[in-house]
Amino acid sequence: MSTDLRVRLKDVELANPVLAAAGCAGTGRELAQFFDLSGIGALITKSVTMEPRAGHPAPRIAETPSGMLSATGLQGPGIEVFLQRDLPWLLSRGARVGVSLAGGGAAEYGELARRLSEASGVSFVEVNLSCPNPSDQGRHFTDDPREAARVVHAVRSHTRSDIPVFAKLAADVPDPVELAEACAQARADGLSLINTVRGMAIDPRTLRPAVAGGMGGVSGPAIRPIAVGCVHRVHAALPELPIIGSGGVRTGGDVLEFLAAGASAVAVGTVTFHDPSACVRIVRELEEALAEHGVDRVRDVVGAAHRPLGAAAGAGPLPRG
Amino acid sequence: MRCPVLTVRRVDAYYAITVVAPGIAERFRAGQFVAAAVGGEQSSMLLRRPFAVHDVKPDYGGTVEFLFSVRGAGTAWLAERRSRDLLDLVGPLGRPFPLPRDPVNCVLVGGGSGSAPLFPLAHALRRRGCRVDVVLGGASADRVFSAITARRIAETATFTTDDGSFGVRGPVTAPLGRVIEEARSDVVYACGPMPMLREATAVAAEHGIPIQAVVEETMACGTGVCMACVVPVEGEDGITRMVRACVDGPVFRGERVRFDDVGTIPFDALGAPGWKPAAESAVVDPADREAG
Numbered sequence: 124m125s126t127d128l129r130v131r132l133k134d135v136e137l138a139n140p141v142l143a144a145a146g147c148a149g150t151g152r153e154l155a156q157f158f159d160l161s162g163i164g165a166l167i168t169k170s171v172t173m174e175p176r177a178g179h180p181a182p183r184i185a186e187t188p189s190g191m192l193s194a195t196g197l198q199g200p201g202i203e204v205f206l207q208r209d210l211p212w213l214l215s216r217g218a219r220v221g222v223s224l225a226g227g228g229a230a231e232y233g234e235l236a237r238r239l240s241e242a243s244g245v246s247f248v249e250v251n252l253s254c255p256n257p258s259d260q261g262r263h264f265t266d267d268p269r270e271a272a273r274v275v276h277a278v279r280s281h282t283r284s285d286i287p288v289f290a291k292l293a294a295d296v297p298d299p300v301e302l303a304e305a306c307a308q309a310r311a312d313g314l315s316l317i318n319t320v321r322g323m324a325i326d327p328r329t330l331r332p333a334v335a336g337g338m339g340g341v342s343g344p345a346i347r348p349i350a351v352g353c354v355h356r357v358h359a360a361l362p363e364l365p366i367i368g369s370g371g372v373r374t375g376g377d378v379l380e381f382l383a384a385g386a387s388a389v390a391v392g393t394v395t396f397h398d399p400s401a402c403v404r405i406v407r408e409l410e411e412a413l414a415e416h417g418v419d420r421v422r423d424v425v426g427a428a429h430r431p432l433g434a435a436a437g438a439g440p441l442p443r444g
Numbered sequence: 445m446r447c448p449v450l451t452v453r454r455v456d457a458y459y460a461i462t463v464v465a466p467g468i469a470e471r472f473r474a475g476q477f478v479a480a481a482v483g484g485e486q487s488s489m490l491l492r493r494p495f496a497v498h499d500v501k502p503d504y505g506g507t508v509e510f511l512f513s514v515r516g517a518g519t520a521w522l523a524e525r526r527s528r529d530l531l532d533l534v535g536p537l538g539r540p541f542p543l544p545r546d547p548v549n550c551v552l553v554g555g556g557s558g559s560a561p562l563f564p565l566a567h568a569l570r571r572r573g574c575r576v577d578v579v580l581g582g583a584s585a586d587r588v589f590s591a592i593t594a595r596r597i598a599e600t601a602t603f604t605t606d607d608g609s610f611g612v613r614g615p616v617t618a619p620l621g622r623v624i625e626e627a628r629s630d631v632v633y634a635c636g637p638m639p640m641l642r643e644a645t646a647v648a649a650e651h652g653i654p655i656q657a658v659v660e661e662t663m664a665c666g667t668g669v670c671m672a673c674v675v676p677v678e679g680e681d682g683i684t685r686m687v688r689a690c691v692d693g694p695v696f697r698g699e700r701v702r703f704d705d706v707g708t709i710p711f712d713a714l715g716a717p718g719w720k721p722a723a724e725s726a727v728v729d730p731a732d733r734e735a736g
Contacts, residue, residue: 146671153668153691177686177715180708184664184672189488191664195671198686198715335707343490396665397481397490399534 126413127420128406130164130388132365133287133312135246137164137219137388140421141378141406144369144392145170145223145249145291146195151213157399161217163406164388168209170225170251173235175201185324185333190343190371191393192324194334197225197254202235206242214244223291224278225251228258233277240283247287249367250278250311253318253340265293265318268305275309287312289367294346294353295320303357303364313365314357315390317350343393347371351384358385358426373401375408382421383428446530450507452523456586458557459523460498461531462509468535469506472497474543474565475658475695478510478535479666482518491664493518494690496635497536498560508535511560511589537666538694541565541633541656547573548630551623552598553644555616555636556582559589561658562635566597575599577627581616581636585609600627617643624651631656634698642703655698661689661706668692676702676710684713 128139138161143154145167151160160166178198185192200209205222213220222245226232232250239245252264252271264271271290279288290306292299294317303314319340324333332338350370358366368386372378373394381389394401409421418424447463454460468478479492495510514520525531541561544550550569552562559580566576576597581604582588588610594601602619603611612619617640623629624647632655634644641657648655661673668691675693678684678700686709687693702710709716 147669149669149671157667175715175719177709177713177719178671178674181672181674181706182662183674184491184662184670186489186491186664189490191491193664193670193672198671198674201715345488393490396667396670397492399665399667399669 126410130422132247132388135287139164139406140388141402141409142167142367142388142390143402144390147392147395150209151216151218154399155216158403163402165219165221165246166213167221167249167390168223169199170197170223171202171205171235172197172199172225173202173231180335182334187324187341188345190341190345192322192334192339192341194336194339202238210242210244219246220244221247221249223249223251225254229273229277232274233281236278236281245286247289248278248282249289249291249315250275251291253293265296265302268302271302272305272309275306275311279310289313289315291315291318293318294349299353300356300360303361307361307364315367316357317353317370320346320349344371344373351380354381354384354386355428359429375405375412378405378409379412379424382424385426385429387425445533447533449525449527449529449531451527452525458511458513460509460511461522461525462507463531464504465508465533466506468508468533469500472500472536473540474568475541475561476536476538477694478508478533479537481532482521489518492666494663494666496561498563511557513557534666538690541695543568543572544574549575549628550631550633551577551579551627551629552633553579553616553620555640556587557589558636562633563593565633570597577623577629579616579620579623581605616640617647620644620647629653638703638706641698645698648698656695657698657701658694659689659696659701663690666690676705676713678702684710686713
């Protein structure tokens with residue numbers, strides 16, 4: 124009995140629920156030497172910006188307990204080079220591609236979406252809302268649900284109708300459920316959560332912040348409980364909306380945790396820095412874990428933690444996606 | 445890959461660890477490094493530590509040796525490894541030293557444990573019939589790595605220490621000009637801290653010869669994914685880009701590295717705030733070389 128690992132994100136079917144998270148899979152070329160990119164559900168690109176970006180000065184990272192702090196500053200070649208060079212390369216390797224977009228305002232996000240829609244082969248769009256909003260004192264778009272909704276609306280309006288749009292949320296906001304609902308009302312097809320958690324590390328030798336610019340984003344297993352909690356709450360509030368869950372996934376068991384919380388797919392990020400083949404290892408581990416549970420189809424596990432005790436996996440209406 | 449430790453030994457101020465790693469040893473070329481996981485499987489230290497490979501041997505199917513000094517919890521853990529412990533390594537990583545096609549005169553200059561990659565380089569150059577001269581420096585006598593080996597493989601070996609406890613007192617780049625002249629060196633290979641590389645590049649330029657430098661920057665993954673280890677490097681097209689020391693380097697033409705701008709984003713770097721391309725065709729990214 125081989126487990127059916129297929130999942131649906133809106134109308135897009137993926138071979139399995141394990142995705143490479145945005146910003147943690149490079150251009151795909153770096154990881155292609157470690158595993159076959161077509162062996163994972165999808166690869167989410169680094170956030171694509173309108174213009175090329177050099178990013179922040181070094182040092183950009185610091186090790187933190189069970190994770191890391193990073194402030195890379197969205198370094199990337201810009202959308203033209205991405206469409207010309209990076210997207211075709213990924214597709215030539217048989218990868219399913221989710222494209223992450225990052226901009227400075229709703230108009231720019233919309234324009235990015237429009238240009239992206241001229242290309243073929245994109246499976247879904249992920250809107251990176253953890254970007255500084257220049258009209259809001261540099262707070263992130265995630266910090267104000269109305270600002271986030273404006274951006275999501277712009278992306279959804281300018282993206283080809285057959286490409287689902289996922290809004291990527293943050294946990295370190297006043298009310299993640301309110302943020303999720305605002306994005307849903309702005310016609311997001313799904314949600315991706317969580318992004319990194321804002322934080323800082325201060326080097327005890329220099330007594331100065333460890334990364335240039337001070338604040339960064341914390342990622343890795345240290346944030347997993349925060350992420351799982353967020354997924355659980357958002358899924359309870361919006362059971363119809365598919366969720367890509369992420370935050371500190373290291374093993375197949377962690378994937379089950381997120382699926383049970385309500386995610387339909389799970390993005391693997393920081394662990395890839397430690398283990399370049401993590402994504403495919405996790406697919407294997409997930410398969411083994413499902414077999415141990417006697418589960419035939421991975422999508423039967425989605426939302427299991429919300430079902431009353433004693434309800435078998437697969438009993439009752441399944442959340443769509 | 446899990447590699448059994450053969451030995452861990454103290455060498456002056458450093459540790460040298462040798463592991464059995466046939467998969468790494470057979471593909472290794474001088475200048476490449478390995479990225480080691482530290483702390484054990486349950487550790488909360490998740491970032492790998494990069495180490496330049498100092499030696500590979502064919503024993504046991506292939507062994508790899510690298511050096512380190514204890515700077516923090518990760519390297520302290522490494523220093524406690526014993527024979528038969530398993531070390532999780534990824535490698536070989538990075539672009540190796542480009543080797544000359546024809547036999548030429550090469551001067552190798554290294555500071556502290558940064559000089560480790562110069563030793564396999566020296567062997568590779570000797571095998572191609574090159575003359576090799578070596579200049580090695582360190583803070584003190586116990587930080588000048590492997591003077592005996594250097595004397596054995598090089599035509600001439602010059603040593604410096606900051607405190608004068610061994611060799612000539614002063615920076616390792618001080619005797620470099622004289623060595624280049626006396627040995628009629630055609631090329632410099634340099635490893636060490638940034639200020640040393642900057643100085644070595646200046647000396648090479650004064651003598652009109654090229655320099656290949658191993659640049660070190662803080663790394664998290666070693667595989668080009670995390671974008672932490674960027675340094676400003678000028679491309680052949682004259683455009684400066686923030687490139688990754690781990691996959692685009694660690695070896696760079698010294699003349700192209702903007703040493704004075706390390707730790708910043710130069711205002712004219714591609715994608716710096718306010719940057720605009722000079723011409724549409726100018727935006728060619730070194731990553732294109734890796735395409736496919």
